[in-house]
Amino acid sequence: xxxxxxxxxxxxxxxxxxxxxxxxxxxxxxxxxxxxxxxxxxxxxxxxxxxxxxxxxxxxxxxxxxxxxxxxxxxxxxxxxxxxxxxxxxxxxxxxxxxxxxxxxxxxxxxxxxxxxxxxxxxxxxxxxxxxxxxxxxxxxxxxxxxxxxxxxxxxxxxxxxxxxxxxxxxxxxxxxxxxxxxxxxxxxxxxxxxxxxxxxxxxxxxxxxxxxxxxxxxxxxxxxxxxxxxxxxxxxxxxxxxxxxxxxxxxxxxxxxxxxxxxxxxxxxxxxxxxxxxxxxxxxxxxxxxxxxxxxxxxxxxxxxxxxxxxxxxxxxxxxxxxxxxxxxxxxxxxxxxxxxxxxxxxxxxxxxxxxxxxxxxxxxxxxxxxxxxxxxxxxxxxxxxxxxxxxxxxxxxxxxxxxxxxxxxxxxxxxxxxxxxxxxxxxxxxxxxxxxxxxxxxxxxxxxxxx
Ligand SMILES: Nc1ncnc2c1ncn2[C@@H]1O[C@H](COP(=O)(O)OP(=O)(O)OP(=O)(O)O)[C@@H](O)[C@H]1O
Ligand SMILES: [Mg+2]
Numbered sequence: 001x002x003x004x005x006x007x008x009x010x011x012x013x014x015x016x017x018x019x020x021x022x023x024x025x026x027x028x029x030x031x032x033x034x035x036x037x038x039x040x041x042x043x044x045x046x047x048x049x050x051x052x053x054x055x056x057x058x059x060x061x062x063x064x065x066x067x068x069x070x071x072x073x074x075x076x077x078x079x080x081x082x083x084x085x086x087x088x089x090x091x092x093x094x095x096x097x098x099x100x101x102x103x104x105x106x107x108x109x110x111x112x113x114x115x116x117x118x119x120x121x122x123x124x125x126x127x128x129x130x131x132x133x134x135x136x137x138x139x140x141x142x143x144x145x146x147x148x149x150x151x152x153x154x155x156x157x158x159x160x161x162x163x164x165x166x167x168x169x170x171x172x173x174x175x176x177x178x179x180x181x182x183x184x185x186x187x188x189x190x191x192x193x194x195x196x197x198x199x200x201x202x203x204x205x206x207x208x209x210x211x212x213x214x215x216x217x218x219x220x221x222x223x224x225x226x227x228x229x230x231x232x233x234x235x236x237x238x239x240x241x242x243x244x245x246x247x248x249x250x251x252x253x254x255x256x257x258x259x260x261x262x263x264x265x266x267x268x269x270x271x272x273x274x275x276x277x278x279x280x281x282x283x284x285x286x287x288x289x290x291x292x293x294x295x296x297x298x299x300x301x302x303x304x305x306x307x308x309x310x311x312x313x314x315x316x317x318x319x320x321x322x323x324x325x326x327x328x329x330x331x332x333x334x335x336x337x338x339x340x341x342x343x344x345x346x347x348x349x350x351x352x353x354x355x356x357x358x359x360x361x362x363x364x365x366x367x368x369x370x371x372x373x374x375x376x377x378x379x380x381x382x383x384x385x386x387x388x389x390x391x392x393x394x395x396x397x398x399x400x401x402x403x404x405x406x407x408x409x410x411x412x413x414x415x416x417x418x419x420x421x422x423x424x425x426x427x428x429x430x431x432x433x434x435x436x437x438x439x440x441x442x443x444x445x446x447x448x449x450x451x452x453x
Contacts, residue, residue, distance in 0.1 A: 020157075023051050024164055031172045037061075040176065041073040042083055044144065044169050049075045052161055054146045055153075059134075060091065060098055061142040067093050069102055069143065077124070093140075096120040097131050101143045107132040107166075109159055111152040130154040132166040136173040144169070212392070220417070223397055224278030231271045238264045270408060276326075277397050277413035279421040283323040287445040290375050291317050293324060294350050297331050307339055310349035318354050320375045321445035326418045333411040334379040334438050341383030341436065351378040357441065369425050373444040380437040386430040394428060415440075 027047060034040045041059045048057035056076025060069035071088040079085070094103040097118050101108050110129045113119040119129070126147035134141040144166055148154065154162075241261055275281055291313045298309045331350070339345040355376045357369055386394060393399045395416045400409030412426075415438070419426045423443040430436040 020052075020161065024161070024168075027051065027165065028168055031168055034172065037173065037176055038072070040169065040172055041142075042075075044165060045073040045075040048144065048146065048162070048165060052165070054158070054162075055148050056146055058145045059142060060089075060102075060145065062093075062102060062140045066102075066140060069093065069098055072142070097129055098143050098145050101131045101133050101145075102140050105133050105135075105140060107159070107163060109154050111154075113147075127151045128153045130159065130162055132162050134166055134173065135170040136177055141170065141173050216395070216416075219397060220278045223274045224280050227271045227274035227278065227280075230267075231275075234264060234267050234271060238268070270410065273408065273410035273414040274397065276329075276421075277410065277417035279417045281323075281326060281418055281421060283326055283418070283421060285321045285323050285422065287319045287321045288324060289317065290320050290322075290327075290377060290442065291352055293327060294331070294352060294377065297328055297335075298350065301332075301335060305339065305345070307345040307348070309335065312349060312351040314351075314353040316354075317352055318373060318375055318444040320442040322422050322442055323418075326422070327442075330415045330418055330440065331377075331379065333415055334440075337411060337438075338379055338381035338383070338436070342381045343383070347382035347435075349378075349380050351380070352376070353378075354444075355441075369441060370423075370443075374424065374441040375444060377440040377442065378437050379440070380435060382435040385432040385434055385436055386428065387432065391428060391430060395426075 030043065030047075031040070034043055041061065045057045045059050048054045054076070056079070057074070058071060058079075059073040061072045062069055069091045071085055071090070073083075074085060091099045093099050097108055097110060097116070097120075100118055108129075108131050110116045110119065113125070113127055113129055127150055129145065129147045131143050131145040133143050144162060146154075146162065238261075241257065241264060245257060272281075294311065294313065298311055302308050335348060335350075338348040342348055353376050355374050356372075357374050358371050390399075390401065395412050396409075397413040398409040399412075400407035402409075415426050419440060419442075424441040426441070427439045428436065429439065
């Protein structure tokens with residue numbers, strides 16, 4: 001029969017038990033704020049020795065495949081390197097005491113290591129050892145191992161303490177894994193949301209582009225039909241005017257006749273621009289050197305308007321296949337706009353360069369431009385720029401910000417129509433107070449086209 005312990009010893013036992021409970025409680029509270037698995041392992045190793053009074057503590061982490069243990073933290077006499085492990089030990093599941101614990105998923109306590117065939121002695125052989133498994137869910141997360149230089153150093157109390165520590169560490173490992181999983185889920189959701197937002201934005205841009213294309217197409221058809229009918233009427237009017245001039249030159253009032261002729265010529269020009277917008281101009285494309293055409297145009301401009309245009313022309317410009325007089329009309333319309341926008345008509349420039357267009361879906365372009373080689377001609381000014389709310393309208397026929405009677409608003413419509421009909425396009429880039437650039441994209445001539453001298 002067991003003898004009851006004397007009162008003094010019972011009190012001593014109770015107070016050391018209470019002390020241990022307090023320590024484990026602090027341990028549990030500390031674990032709550034540990035942010036990572038690495039910090040957790042180091043905290044446990046350090047405090048199994050520091051707070052719980054074990055001689056040493058080594059923690060091994062199991063790999064994903066559940067075949068290997070790797071030393072990840074160690075504290076005590078055997079590790080003088082602080083929070084650092086030089087040459088970490090790697091032990092296969094099933095080998096040695098630690099390997100056996102990982103394989104059998106159960107703790108092992110060895111009272112005398114000299115009699116244990118599984119013991120792998122190192123530079124400082126011990127006499128007793130305790131090793132407990134760590135779990136994360138139903139997987140082995142690692143083991144906590146502690147050795148002691150004396151025989152049977154790990155009694156019931158030590159075993160209970162270390163299994164409590166292992167249970168707390170396992171719970172924390174599970175919590176960290178869950179945190180990591182929710183973080184990954186959150187990141188996936190952020191990626192999916194960003195992707196969705198991007199797709200919605202692209203769809204909206206595409207819809208806007210489609211709307212713009214349909215609008216231009218509808219106006220184009222209407223303008224084309226109207227211009228065609230009106231052209232017939234105008235032909236009759238100007239034909240009759242010529243007859244009147246020929247048959248009764250002395251009776252006709254010359255001033256009135258001249259007035260009617262000027263109005264009819266202006267009407268004819270309007271019709272030409274409207275037909276150009278509707279892409280019904282008769283074009284005669286030839287392969288040509290755009291640099292030469294630009295230089296000649298600039299010279300002529302300077303003679304006519306006494307306003308120089310700066311030229312920045314690329315060497316070895318690819319030849320393009322276009323109607324030269326249509327291009328001159330385009331350059332004239334853009335240069336006149338640029339002069340009108342520039343103070344003192346200065347600061348206007350024309351550039352040329354070879355470009356590869358690779359973005360078939362680019363939202364910037366008013367029409368789809370097929371991927372390929374283009375010669376880009378830029379007409380720039382340093383004027384006040386175009387207000388953002390006007391930018392989407394400037395190519396519409398009859399859109400003008402000029403006072404009534406001063407502008408037709410057909411210049412840019414003609415440019416867009418001819419550029420499209422030539423297989424290219426025009427893009428406007430403008431910044432308020434910084435100026436405007438119109439970029440003309442001309443498709444490169446095919447190999448068979450002979451460049452005009
Ligand atoms: N370089 C530019 N700088 C600022 N605004 C411009 C420029 N080019 C065109 N615009 C704007 O685009 C509008 C339309 O130009 P467009 O050439 O089609 O007609 P317009 O110049 O008004 O009339 P017209 O060409 O018959 O004289 C202009 O009224 C102007 O508001
Ligand atoms: Mg104009």
